[in-house]
Amino acid sequence: MKISIQINEGPYQHQASDSAYQFVKTAIEKGHEIFRVFFYHDGVDNASRFTVPPQDDRHIVNNWAELGIKNADGSDVELVVCVAAALRRGMLDESEAGKNGIDGNNIHPAFRISGLGQLIEAGIQSDRLVVFGD
């Protein structure tokens, strides 16, 4: 089954991102395809490369970015951060920082910023869109 994910809450404050991560890992293990993970609302904060949790805690951002979440066919799982939600929360990649005259950027390179159309397209293209949040 082709599945997309929407994550609506930030890391550590809320379990939504953790639950989504466990869901995605398990779904891939079971042979499903994850078409896209879309980060919205405070969920965009899951993409901050400045995240530094205590050493004995899970690293939610790196979990998403680095644990090699790939589909069974070797394709990458797309990690997409909503641009409007990100900008108003101070989450910027290099391009958006340049456009807005900000002297830094904090989006982890495993994620990419894009528009809400990516969420709608995920809903259209996938067999299921699973929303994690309150």
Added chain:
Amino acid sequence: MMSTKKFMYLNRRAPYGTVYALESLEVVLIAAAFEQDVSLAFIDDGVYQIVEGQNTDGIGMKNFSKTYHALGDYDINQLYVSAESLEERGLSADDLMPLVYEDEDDDWAEKPSVKVVSNAELSKILSEQDVCLSF
């Protein structure tokens, strides 16, 4: 060529206090460009999102309630409101904004977009959707 699916946007929270309502509306407006079959539902405190006469002067927030009037122009004209949620809050259909659309199949007659339905009816409508986004 993309297929057409039934998209439901379930609005459960008050318009101010959290950003969910505003950011839900932003998704809905983008979704309109994808020519899908779009419905909105307002339940729980979400019914306050389309209450008439909102005034945010005292709280320093943008009053975005007028944006709901634009939905009809985007062919988004299936807005369901929970009768139980209205009643629990001492509200009625008369307290809601008169949101309308022009029906192109009926000589562009202006028609109401809002339908007050029971939770049982809403449950049936939700079960008919392909994609349900909850805010």
